[in-house]
Amino acid sequence: HKHTYGEDDASPNKLIIDKLKVLLDHYLRMKDEWRILSYRKAIAAIKRQKEPITSYQEAIEIRGIGHRTAEKIAEIVNTGNLKRLQHFSKDDEVIKKFSDIHGVGPSIAMKWYAKGYRTFDDIIQNVKLTRAQRIGIECYDDLQERIPRDEITEISKRVEVAACKIDPKLLCITVGSYIRGQPTCGDIDILITRNDSDGKSSLDSFLKLLDALREQGLLTHDLTQHNEEKASSRYLGICKLPDGKYRRIDLFIVPFNELGAALLSFTGNDIFNRSMRLLARKQKMKLNNHGLYKNISRGRGGVSLTEGTLVAQRTEREIFDALGVPWRPPNERNC
């Protein structure tokens, strides 16, 4: 939904509109379709009024405003406040708190709220949580905090040292918001590759690295499962320095020849990525974290039907060049 700030400022009923908008926001979160419609109608009707509304009687006479809304308007003009809002903001706090758990989105949070759960204890006792959600609750307070750069530098160093001990050909690059120069980051993203001219599998080294990092206590919780049978190139977990807080860490293993495409993709930010991918698309190409491809034939809905021909993947610059965009350093990709 869109707010139309500018024009409301001029309304003689700005206070009423503002309060009703808080109600509308609440019902939008609750997905209460009927009330959403009713408040949208009411707000639109009030915006059309050129004179201040001063009583229940004046409110009820306006088309689109019913008995209940008129009562609320009367409360606002008489007391300057709406008692219901205090109650609602507490509900919203609970939903926000639930949806901030790792592995929980707004729709799950809302479902739990609707069942009457209000605390983490309620959830733990009544819901069959996924592994990731259990860890998310266990480390909740730490995971809400942003990570200072210096700490990421230190953690990255430890990962790099461990990697080099296992396989000197492993190369670690910390990407994400860190490489874009942000002073604090939401998580730690490390890209790992192996200059693999000798053809040895880098996945094997990756598994050894994970073991070594668990052993030294840097990795404390796995959010994804990794073993010999089911080794993915993407590890999500939690790490912690000896006296530090629990931090989210993502490790990505990428083939050396795809390093440029992977760097471009995992450096982000997501908005920059979207614009680069759109640019590729406009030139009938496709860009993903593996490379830039041409001769893509797209079916309905823009789904690509063929893999296409590889244009570039080894370095970022080759990809920028092929797209006809001047290269930009990561700190200029904070869109």
Ligand code: DCP
């Ligand atoms: N990425 C993306 N699209 C997504 C998620 C991620 O293109 N839906 C890419 C761009 C991101 C990078 O992966 O920059 C890393 O993802 P993060 O979610 O870790 O985001 P950032 O590191 O950019 O920010 P934060 O500080 O919140 O971790």
Ligand code: MG
């Ligand atoms: Mg990140």
Ligand code: MN
């Ligand atoms: Mn990440």
